[in-house]
Amino acid sequence: MDNKQKKKVGFSIGYFGLMMLLAWVFQILVYQPMVLRLQEVPYSEFLRKLESGEIEEVVLSESRLLYTCCGDDEANPRRHNVVRVDDPDLIERLTEAGVKFSAEASAGGLVSQLGWIITLLPLALIWYFLFRRMQQGGASVMSIGKSKAREIAGELTGVKFEDVGGLDEVEVELREIIDFLKDPQRYTRLGAKLPKGVLLVGPPGTGKTLLARATAGEAGVPFFSISGSDFVEMFVGVGAARVRDLFEQAKAKAPCIVFIDEIDAIGQSRASAMSLGTNDEREQTLNQLLAEMDGFEANNGVVIMAATNRPEVLDKALLRPGRFDRQVQVVLPTDTGRQQILQIHTAKVPLAEDVSLARLAQITAGFSGADLANIVNEAALLAVRQERQRVTMEDFDMAIERVVAGLQRPMTLKPELKRRVAYHEGGHALVAQLLPSTDPVHKVSVIPTSKGALGYTMHMPEEDTYLLSKQELQEQLAVMLGGRAAEWVIFHDRSTGAANDLERVSAIARRMVTEFGMTEALGPVRYASDAGMSYLGPSNMMRQDISPETARTIDVETRRIVEESEALAVRLLEERSDALHQIATVLLEKEVIGGDEIRRIVERGDAA
Ligand code: ADP
Ligand code: MG
Numbered sequence: 001m002d003n004k005q006k007k008k009v010g011f012s013i014g015y016f017g018l019m020m021l022l023a024w025v026f027q028i029l030v031y032q033p034m035v036l037r038l039q040e041v042p043y044s045e046f047l048r049k050l051e052s053g054e055i056e057e058v059v060l061s062e063s064r065l066l067y068t069c070c071g072d073d074e075a076n077p078r079r080h081n082v083v084r085v086d087d088p089d090l091i092e093r094l095t096e097a098g099v100k101f102s103a104e105a106s107a108g109g110l111v112s113q114l115g116w117i118i119t120l121l122p123l124a125l126i127w128y129f130l131f132r133r134m135q136q137g138g139a140s141v142m143s144i145g146k147s148k149a150r151e152i153a154g155e156l157t158g159v160k161f162e163d164v165g166g167l168d169e170v171e172v173e174l175r176e177i178i179d180f181l182k183d184p185q186r187y188t189r190l191g192a193k194l195p196k197g198v199l200l201v202g203p204p205g206t207g208k209t210l211l212a213r214a215t216a217g218e219a220g221v222p223f224f225s226i227s228g229s230d231f232v233e234m235f236v237g238v239g240a241a242r243v244r245d246l247f248e249q250a251k252a253k254a255p256c257i258v259f260i261d262e263i264d265a266i267g268q269s270r271a272s273a274m275s276l277g278t279n280d281e282r283e284q285t286l287n288q289l290l291a292e293m294d295g296f297e298a299n300n301g302v303v304i305m306a307a308t309n310r311p312e313v314l315d316k317a318l319l320r321p322g323r324f325d326r327q328v329q330v331v332l333p334t335d336t337g338r339q340q341i342l343q344i345h346t347a348k349v350p351l352a353e354d355v356s357l358a359r360l361a362q363i364t365a366g367f368s369g370a371d372l373a374n375i376v377n378e379a380a381l382l383a384v385r386q387e388r389q390r391v392t393m394e395d396f397d398m399a400i401e402r403v404v405a406g407l408q409r410p411m412t413l414k415p416e417l418k419r420r421v422a423y424h425e426g427g428h429a430l431v432a433q434l435l436p437s438t439d440p441v442h443k444v445s446v447i448p449t450s451k452g453a454l455g456y457t458m459h460m461p462e463e464d465t466y467l468l469s470k471q472e473l474q475e476q477l478a479v480m481l482g483g484r485a486a487e488w489v490i491f492h493d494r495s496t497g498a499a500n501d502l503e504r505v506s507a508i509a510r511r512m513v514t515e516f517g518m519t520e521a522l523g524p525v526r527y528a529s530d531a532g533m534s535y536l537g538p539s540n541m542m543r544q545d546i547s548p549e550t551a552r553t554i555d556v557e558t559r560r561i562v563e564e565s566e567a568l569a570v571r572l573l574e575e576r577s578d579a580l581h582q583i584a585t586v587l588l589e590k591e592v593i594g595g596d597e598i599r600r601i602v603e604r605g606d607a608a
């Protein structure tokens, strides 16, 4: 209220000033000259009238003189206006004629008097506009939280899971939340506690925002959303106020979903946020968010969802139990997922007969849902430009090219390259499966990642490891070398794809020799240098005082360990090349394969 009034006052002062200025300008530039020019009389005429005694009174100003004639109407004397000529005898003549005369501050004098106003006015105006801005900003300090939150007041999104493609597994995870939102009492009656917060984690454009909206749509509850980036560039305290307000409104509308998009913008780890200035604001906002999340009971019907593509920068406090205690991975779509997404986005696009979504899905490995939506749109635009009634496969091909060019992403893998990646990743997975001491495989994928990897194998550590035997370490090395070994077994060839693996392998092997004393030849002596150990972790540096022979032995021993491990991997893969082929085939077909399926393939072969 207070602010509104203040704002109004500011407004009227501004308008008043502006009107004054306009009136003045009008007077000086338009009205005065107009009036003056109307009755302008030549100087000679004035002199003639002066001599003939017709003139009654004269008012002198610097550049003009105004006179009234005796013949004029008494009550409303008409003023005649003469441009003054340089006439040194004027005063004498006036005295002679016996005319009453006086002087008036000239227009020029007026202008010079008003001069300071002219110089001050622009300054005043600038100041005024700045002030108004600040006031608006200032107003926001107190009321923006409210007004903005009102704008986003719980929206019924109407988006359903059928609008989201290729995320079936994630949808299953969210079902429980939807059930809860539909009927909170059913859960509270039994005292069940639901997770307060769900964090959607995944690369940009994979549909996290869409998924959150669909969750609200499926449950039929209001959706309050706010984006972390909204908080950037705000006055200190605004973000916190906004969070408070958002939760207040949400609680009033429970059951509902509060969605914080791009939470990394506020939830960045307090230690890692190095930037000055915004730091304070972010911290306050984050603290408010944490306080709100702790402040209400689970089960009051508000479910908080958040999305990020940079989970690693999030403050640990956010991930503690009772906050975002459930994380859902939203991954890049697989082949079938891409096909579903294409279907969703082409539902309203007339397609030519030659368009095969299955084929499109095949050649768009590594594309996100947003990329695919973009492709469909581009293709439709191309068709429109060609004045075609239907979108053809050619349009799609061109659209893909365009989008790829914009993305600078490794274009779709050529079939032979994909085959190679499939065997490489399959090799890692199979060796891991065959060596029981190593972490079981969780998932293998040959979808190129945006970070440049052509594929990856995800392991699932069963337990934290504190101590590893030499045997276990060597088996781990074998897993890391499994990709390279598989390429050797199948293609009798090496590729650059193993460079990363080799880097990790070499580092571990070297530590086995120089730090863990795991070789007979060198014995239980530490050879690694302690310099640089402090905070950068173990370094690859050697002690300065070791003899050249010892250094050579270290190299030889490191190499021996790596070669032994690789031999182990090659042997395992040759023995079970049947399983390797099967895994690679599944990978080529579906692009991903789960750990369970790999175990099944391996066991089936065992039984045979
Ligand atoms: P994110 O929040 O993960 O960055 P968005 O949800 O904003 O991604 O996705 C942007 C757009 O891309 C969506 O509006 C939708 O049109 C499309 N899209 C992304 N993923 C999918 C998907 N899985 N299914 C259907 N459309 C998708
Ligand atoms: Mg988003």
Ligand code: ZN
Pocket (backbone or CB within 6 Å): 424, 428, 480, 483, 484, 497, 498, 501
């Ligand atoms: Zn590899």
